[in-house]
Amino acid sequence: MRIAGLARRLGQPGGAEESMRTLFEDLAPEHRTIMFGHTSGNLDQDRVVSQRVLAADLDLHGVLQVPTAYLEFYLRFRRQLERFCPSLIFAQHELGLLGARQDAPQILFLRDESLLPSSLSKRGIGRLVFNPVAQAVQRRLFGEVIHGSDLLVANSKHTAKKYNRQWGVNPKVVYPFVDVDEFKIETTGDKILHVTPTLNKGINVTLDVADQLPGEDFLVVGREPPAGIRDRIQESTNVEYRGYVDNMREVYRETKLVLMPSRWEEPFGRVPLESGISGIPTLCSGRGGLGEAVGTDDLIVESNAPVEYVRTIKSVLADYETYAKLVRQNALSKRASEQMEKLKTTVKRQLDMDL
CATH class of the missing domain: 3.40.50.2000 (Glycogen Phosphorylase B;)
Known part of the structure; x- marks a missing residue:
């Protein structure tokens, strides 16, 4: 044909x-x-x-x-x-x-x-x-x-x-x-990842969460952020901005959790599948099709408030292996x-x- x-x-x-x-x-x-x-x-x-x-x-x-x-x-x-x-x-x-x-x-x-x-x-x-x-x-x-x-x-x-x-x-x-196999890695890291530092993607929420969790390291990748956001990242002691990254596998090697506190209604989300195949959970706002992408309600923060992300992060990390298994199964099914x-x-x- x-x-x-x-x-x-x-x-x-x-x-x-x-x-x-x-x-x-x-x-x-x-x-x-x-x-x-x-x-x-x-x-x-x-x-x-x-x-x-x-x-x-x-x-x-x-x-x-x-x-x-x-x-x-x-x-x-x-x-x-x-x-x-x-x-x-x-x-x-x-x-x-x-x-x-x-x-x-x-x-x-x-x-x-x-x-x-x-x-x-x-x-x-x-x-x-x-x-x-x-x-x-x-x-x-x-x-x-x-x-x-x-x-x-x-x-x-x-x-x-x-x-x-x-x-x-x-x-x-x-x-x-x-093709989730393109992103699969054997060992993951200890950072919390945010992809694309724009207001629509909720970067301000992620930075607020970082302020409330000074003991955690945060990694931000993607296009150049707005000036105000760039200044906040530079002033933060636990947030690193790395710019646009071609090879996301290398980023996932450093990651244990992904945050997607999007303000806009995303049609779907590839990142929860890319990271999920390696057992890395994604916490999201559930806006638009993000809830379908993450695959479990436990990873959806309905209020999209920083304090609720902090609570959910602590809950997921306390039972990490259970959620790692869930997100692997979700990535395989999709x-x-x-x-x-x-x-x-x-x-x-x-x-x-x-x-």
Whole structure:
């Protein structure tokens, strides 16, 4: 079968693109596959068609960014996709419009809220989003992608419910394809980890927790934090900031617990699976799909208050082996191979196609 993947970004992908890459590595031995996407630099890989999409790098106002990106992705990759003549298309984000206009059936991955018109104001687009014309254009664009796809696959029950409420559709749920074996380590460390030091990710909560637990060492990794947060980290005696890290296995070697006190509704969370395979528990706010990712209510801090994280940390550390076993089992049950089988079964049942 000829299978095309429309993945948005290539080269230095995020979680959604990593999931697509893992899927296509699984499909490649049995099918003729190709992936299309944007890259800012040179990308020399087999079975990949990449181009620079200017709208993906331009800092346009949100009302312009959305339709401009969809149109440019469509125009840049249309002829190449048609020449490939796919039998099946997997798509996500802006490239979903291109796939929806092809003759081949399209499976659309719903990775976030980017195809929900109500999410535009949450992404900082501002008051112009309430312009009736802009809203109508965006809704029509998103509707063509949603209703032009043959199978919708959400990355969590949380995401599926959002699309059901907005569009009246019933996406199937398949968790992201996380190859947990890539992150498995034999020995772990003694630090408490926070990934991505932004306010949305709750870094201020983690720093408050660090203040209340001076005997614990905290490690923060990810993109450069805001100035105020950077100053707090520098002033702290038990928090180390290490910047962006390519090899998370090395970080997990130093880690005994992960904190994810997110303020925003995360669609899902890869980190609880990456760390969980080595028996490292993740304590989270439970916002969005995070509760599904961690797999047990004991690791969800509903109030998201620092004092409650301190209490939960002490509770988990007091019974560490029990929680280590639980999170290993959770990671194994949600690993890529299990989700691949679920996807293949769903595609066979819904589209009568064998992957």
